[in-house]
Structures are given as C-alpha cells and as structure tokens.
Amino acid sequence: MQEDSPLTEATSDSRGASLLTSREPSPSDHSGRGTSRRSKITRKSHRKSRAGCVNCKSRRIKCDEGKPSCANCKRRQVRCEYPANPATSAAASGLVDPREPGDLPISEIELTYHWATTTCHSFSAWPAGVARVQALTEEVAMKNQHVLHLIFAFTALHLAVCRPKRKEHYTTTADYHYERALALVTPEIASLSPDNCDAVLQSVQMICFVSWARGPQAGEYLAFGKHGRSDWLVMFRGIRTTLASLSRDHFSKTHGPNTRGKGRLLPPSDGPFEYEKQLMELKEHIEFVSEPADRDDNVNSVEVLQEMYSNRYGGKDGEYHVAFGWLYRMSEDFLDRLQRCDPLPLIIYAHFVVLMHDLEKFWYMKGWTHHVMSGIYEALPIEHKAYISWPMARVGWIAP
Structure with missing residues (x-):
C-alpha cells in the first residue's frame, strides 16, 4: 500500500484525510418523547414511524426511534439511520456534532x-x-x-x-x-x-x-x-x-482514456494453446455462414477476440481484465443481435467466455463462467450447439 493512501493517513486536515471521515453525518438525536394520558389511566405512548429510521419506513413498520440504533435494526443486525432534519443540516454545516458521545461509525x-x-x-x-x-x-x-x-x-x-x-x-x-x-x-x-x-x-x-x-x-x-x-x-x-x-x-491524467498502466506480464498459464487454430476455424465458419449485411461486423468481432486471446496467452498484457476490452469494442449492432439471440454472435460470445474463465481467480467473478455458458447453450438452436463444444470443454461446463 502506498504511503500516501488516504486510508492510511492520519485524519488531521480540515476535510479529514480518510475514507471514514468522508462519510455523510448521522442525524442528531430526537427529543420530546413522553407518555400520553387518557382519563385517569396512564399508558405507554404509541410511537408512530413518522420520525422513524430509514429501514423501518421502507418496511412500513413501527419504529421505536431508539438511538443510536432502533430495536428493529438491532434485531436484524443492520445499519440504522434516520432521515435528514434541520438538526442534521446544522450538523452538516459544522454547527453541532451530530453524534452522541461515544457513538462511532x-x-x-x-x-x-x-x-x-x-x-x-x-x-x-x-x-x-x-x-x-x-x-x-x-x-x-x-x-x-x-x-x-x-x-x-x-x-x-x-x-x-x-x-x-x-x-x-x-x-x-x-x-x-x-x-x-x-x-x-x-x-x-x-x-x-x-x-x-x-x-x-x-x-x-x-x-x-x-x-x-x-x-x-x-x-x-x-x-x-x-x-x-x-x-x-x-x-x-x-x-x-x-x-x-x-x-x-x-479527464485528469490519472483517469483519462488510454491511461491504464502497463503491468507485469501475467504468470505462466496453462491456457488453451490450441486457441489459434480454433479461432481461425471459427473465423472461417463465420465468414462462410454470415449474412452479407452482417459479415464484416461478425468477422471483426472474431478478429478482436483473437487479439484478446493473444494479449492473455501470448504475454502481451499484464492484467486479466483486459479481456473485457472485447465487449467494450463491439458495435451496437453486434450487441443488438446478441440480445436477440442470433446464433452467430452467441457462438462468438461463447468463445469469449473462455477468457472470462480466467477471471474466476477473483472472488467477485465466481460462478459467472458456467452461468453465462449455460445461458448461451440454452439460447442456441440445437443445430448450432456443436459449434460451442470447444469453449464448453475449456471452461469445464457440461450440458444438462
């Protein structure tokens, strides 16, 4: 971690040099609660949720308005927050401290x-x-x-x-x-x-x-x-x-287009080294069966896919996520035909899923490869299913 990371700096400057101090202020405490009397009988007041917390309001249930967390939120172990009010606005302006003593986020x-x-x-x-x-x-x-x-x-x-x-x-x-x-x-x-x-x-x-x-x-x-x-x-x-x-x-020099830093080459991969032959056969098939109006777009999608495979398995790029450059570069017409479940875009997309399979090294991509492949298989007419047998085998997905 870099030394100047905002997460690791001390919170000493005026705006707070940490992610934590950048959070929105919590609402201030409400007051003015008491008991109501009817005749000579004293009974516990019925508390309505007009000033209740956000969660209780969204669930349309009664809120006891407890601070810092109401009983419902405590029971569900969820964050309890109250809608903004004038006191909150004052707190946001720095006029009052919105938190109770000892109330840490x-x-x-x-x-x-x-x-x-x-x-x-x-x-x-x-x-x-x-x-x-x-x-x-x-x-x-x-x-x-x-x-x-x-x-x-x-x-x-x-x-x-x-x-x-x-x-x-x-x-x-x-x-x-x-x-x-x-x-x-x-x-x-x-x-x-x-x-x-x-x-x-x-x-x-x-x-x-x-x-x-x-x-x-x-x-x-x-x-x-x-x-x-x-x-x-x-x-x-x-x-x-x-x-x-x-x-x-x-855009700033750090966030603008084409500013992604060149990383180290990826570690040696047991990747599908027969991919060059497979993608060449795919390209020939696409050229032969495509409708004239779609041929150039379909062929281009395969050529970009070949480039992505070369980046990943040819050691030309340092990051896994570069694979999604393929979807980024696809035309709107190609994606529209993919959405309509046109067989040829689906077949090409199935070959992209092989690249996506590498990303399951990251926790947030777990399960996506087989899920997407199952959707492609289900959408393809039976006469086209044989054309995705190679990507199915590469990702280890077996048709039900």
Whole structure:
C-alpha cells in the first residue's frame, strides 16, 4: 500500500484525510418523547414511524426511534439511520456534532479496514496494479460521496463472502450503500461535465464490479438477458459513453482514456494453446455462414477476440481484465443481435467466455463462467450447439 493512501493517513486536515471521515453525518438525536394520558389511566405512548429510521419506513413498520440504533435494526443486525432534519443540516454545516458521545461509525470502520487490507487487492494481479487502483479510487472517493458508497458496497459484498454466517447483514449493508450511491451519481451522469467526469467514470466502473460481486442473476448473462439487456451491460457500455461524451483532455491524467498502466506480464498459464487454430476455424465458419449485411461486423468481432486471446496467452498484457476490452469494442449492432439471440454472435460470445474463465481467480467473478455458458447453450438452436463444444470443454461446463 502506498504511503500516501488516504486510508492510511492520519485524519488531521480540515476535510479529514480518510475514507471514514468522508462519510455523510448521522442525524442528531430526537427529543420530546413522553407518555400520553387518557382519563385517569396512564399508558405507554404509541410511537408512530413518522420520525422513524430509514429501514423501518421502507418496511412500513413501527419504529421505536431508539438511538443510536432502533430495536428493529438491532434485531436484524443492520445499519440504522434516520432521515435528514434541520438538526442534521446544522450538523452538516459544522454547527453541532451530530453524534452522541461515544457513538462511532463501527460499520464504516470495519468496511474501511477491510477495503484497505483486503478488498482493494481484488483489482489487479500484481501489487503495483493494486497500489495504483487503490490510490486513484480513494483520491476520487475523498471528494465524491457516490464513489465512497460504492467502495463500501463492494467491500460489504466481499465480507459477505468471507463471513458467510453474517451474509444477510453484509448484503443488507451493501444494498444500503449501493442505493445511496445511485441516488447521488444519477444526477451527476445526467449533467456530465469536465468538473465531474473523473468521479462519474470511477462510479460507473465500480457499479460494474458491484454487479459482478452480487453474483449471477437468473436470466442475465452479462452481454445479453432474457428480459432485455442486462443491467451490467448497460453500465459497462456506459463507460464507453462517458468517455466518448467529452474530449479526453477533460479527464485528469490519472483517469483519462488510454491511461491504464502497463503491468507485469501475467504468470505462466496453462491456457488453451490450441486457441489459434480454433479461432481461425471459427473465423472461417463465420465468414462462410454470415449474412452479407452482417459479415464484416461478425468477422471483426472474431478478429478482436483473437487479439484478446493473444494479449492473455501470448504475454502481451499484464492484467486479466483486459479481456473485457472485447465487449467494450463491439458495435451496437453486434450487441443488438446478441440480445436477440442470433446464433452467430452467441457462438462468438461463447468463445469469449473462455477468457472470462480466467477471471474466476477473483472472488467477485465466481460462478459467472458456467452461468453465462449455460445461458448461451440454452439460447442456441440445437443445430448450432456443436459449434460451442470447444469453449464448453475449456471452461469445464457440461450440458444438462
């Protein structure tokens, strides 16, 4: 970890030099509670949820408004927060301290620590790549709450994997931070400008990682889905849209297009060394059977795939994630035909899944390869299924 990482610096400057101090302030305590009297009988007041916590309001249940955590949230072991009020606004302005004495943000402390020591290492195959990604992500998160919430969401999902006995708790925490992030970043995307483009790009990338970390979803196969384009693909292509909407000069030197650092070569791989012959046969088949209007686009998709294989198994690039450059470079027409389950794009996509299989070295990609291959197999007409036998064998997926 780099020495100047915001996570490891002391929180001494005016804005707080840690991810933890960048969190949104908690609401101040409510007062004015008491008992109600009817006739001569004293009875416990009926507390309505008008001023209840966010979780109780969303579940439409009564909240006892306990601080720092209500009884319902304590029982469910989830983070308890209250909606903003005038006292909160004053606290955000620095006029009052919104926390009760001794009230520490334990959840954020845990997430910050796990991010700094473990989760951030998920982004690269090499320490140098980890340090670079960590520094860039934290630099933007210090100034943009939506990036910070996405870091917390991703880390919470990692903790759900590491500590399965508390999976429900961490998943709920991830959902909370993810929803907060979306609420904050959506208006930023709508008003993209040179001032916010770095942060928006970082958030869109993090949303893709969070989508992976949630695990395979029924009917969604990354590049296509049964009920329309998958949410992941919409966000992934959003990276391309974000970069294309502004001149690259508007992005900082650390976040702009084509600034991904060259990593060390990947370790020796027992990769499919027969891939050159296989992809050449695939290209010949695609050229022969494609409709004239689609031939150039289909052939180009195979040629880009050959380049991705060469990068991975030919030792030309230092990171696993470069494989997704294939989906990034596909035309909208190709992706539309893939969404319509056109057999040829599906066959080509199945050969891409072999590259994706390598990414299962990372916790957030576990299970995706077989899930996507099963979706492709199911969508292909029976007369085309034989053309994906090689990628099926390479990833170890057997048809039911």
